[in-house]
Amino acid sequence: MNKQQQHNDFYREHKIGVGVMGATGAVGQSFMWMLHDHPWFEVKRVMASEKRVGRNYGEDVHWILPMEIPPAILDYTIESFDVAAMKRDGIQIVFSALPTHAAQTAERELIEAGMYVFSNAAALRYDEHVPILIPEANIDHLRWIEAQGYPDKGFGITNANCSTTGLAVAMAPLMKYGVRDLVVSTYQSVSGAGHPGLSALDITNNVIPFIDQEEEKMTEEFRKILSVDFDIFPYCVRVPVMFGHLESVWVEFEQEVDLDRIITDWHESSQGLEHLPSTPLRPIEYETQRDLPQAKQAFYGFPQGMVVYTGRLKRQGHRIGFNLLVNNVIKGAAGGSIQNAEAFVARYLDA
Ligand SMILES: NC(=O)c1ccc[n+]([C@@H]2O[C@H](COP(=O)([O-])OP(=O)(O)OC[C@H]3O[C@@H](n4cnc5c(N)ncnc54)[C@H](OP(=O)(O)O)[C@@H]3O)[C@@H](O)[C@H]2O)c1
Incomplete structure (x- = not known):
């Protein structure tokens, strides 16, 4: 057993x-x-x-x-x-x-x-x-x-x-390559502001490029979680979506990193946590389809909402870019x- x-x-x-x-x-x-x-x-x-x-x-x-x-x-x-x-x-x-x-x-x-x-x-x-x-x-x-x-x-x-959680989950298996700095832009759902949250008049058909204290929290919390002090450059934006925060990330490493290796690192990130019932078999799932992940996947996976989806991985020199999706009320909370x-x-x- x-x-x-x-x-x-x-x-x-x-x-x-x-x-x-x-x-x-x-x-x-x-x-x-x-x-x-x-x-x-x-x-x-x-x-x-x-x-x-x-x-x-x-x-x-x-x-x-x-x-x-x-x-x-x-x-x-x-x-x-x-x-x-x-x-x-x-x-x-x-x-x-x-x-x-x-x-x-x-x-x-x-x-x-x-x-x-x-x-x-x-x-x-x-x-x-x-x-x-x-x-x-x-x-x-x-x-x-x-x-x-x-x-x-x-x-x-x-x-x-919640936005820091998605970023830290996706970055944790990559820290071993040595990170120089990290640029992140978020597209955050309205449920992130709680209920009743934002006024419908403010967010319907709109995008708001400011979330109070969010960028400061991302920097401070990411550094505490992963015990690092490199520069992090966040922009946090509210979008008219109910659930799920999408983030686009650019990381500069100290070395050139193989993209297939990164996908394997993501897929093996549950090692040692299999005994925790709320941990998915794969906590990070890489999407190969070029237009994924999307916010509509926020409650996909098992347990529902606990998987962080990554996608659109690319490289320029020592930098890699990717997108991620985290369910803000489930995995992020x-x-x-x-x-x-x-x-x-x-x-x-x-x-
Ligand atoms: N929403 C997210 O995606 C998210 C993600 C990560 C972390 N968080 C954090 O999680 C916490 C909850 O967020 P939320 O979005 O769920 O907020 P919310 O929708 O506004 O819910 C707040 C809850 O706290 C209760 N409450 C409010 N004032 C209270 C008081 N003085 N004494 C006792 N209970 C009180 C409310 O009860 P009533 O309904 O009776 O008012 C409600 O149950 C916040 O600290 C938030 O920053 C949120």
Whole structure:
């Protein structure tokens, strides 16, 4: 029996109770959708803003995902943020899809109380011992939780901003060739701004060449994830697409790199992560068709939305160019967080 089957068999019988904060937003819904039939985790507490406490999730949520809301989550009652109650419910792991301002206090309070927080917000991302974890890129940063005091204390693990995640996943297997600098332009979907997000009057039939703080986040987070300090030149643009961030990238290497070798590096990027249920067989899929990847593929792959698609690979001297597509609410947010929690469970909790 392999490691994943062993964990699946154990946790199917003894599921780990989790809480979801911000469960009604774009990322929160993605958590609820991915967790409703997760082999290891079971949602025990669903939270949103105070005004929704006591309401029925199925009736109250404004469902924006392109798949049907799972019947299994319709009957949850939205509950208050209550750390003592979470502890009484046996919750140790909390997934956060809160806006950063709300996460600032709530996430720190949870960690203080000994909980394990897996967050999409930027509140903890830049703290020294808090990893911005992407299993395909920097699984070794998982052990930073020990510097936060685990196992005696709680900890926080964050994921990157969604556009950074796609870039870091695609670049991680190529770092060994020595990177001089990197130029990236993004074409980001409207769900990246959450719900209700941008006004339809602003984004319909339009392209907006500015996303507040996004370019700064891409540079700082990419460098922290991959422990590098070379120059990164990002331009981030909002486009009228529902889901999926497309990015075009030019990288200069210290040497000439073979394009077939790069495709092989991408296709082998799941090595050592096969035991995590939310990791696709191929986390990076190279598209040979010349007009792919496209945003409409955002929910392709298995698990849906977890594959980063690359395409249009080309070379000029020591530079290579390519396009990539990342699902911002799944791999770039909820799915990435769930994968991080799986990595923690697999490494630190014995089945
Ligand atoms: N959208 C993306 O693609 C994406 C990708 C990566 C990371 N992120 C990050 O993930 C987080 C969530 O993003 P989102 O796009 O899902 O945002 P969103 O659609 O605006 O959802 C925010 C959620 O937080 C709840 N909330 C708001 N204020 C609160 C408060 N003061 N106390 C408790 N709950 C509160 C909302 O509840 P109500 O519905 O009751 O207001 C809702 O459930 C953000 O930090 C964002 O930067 C987003």
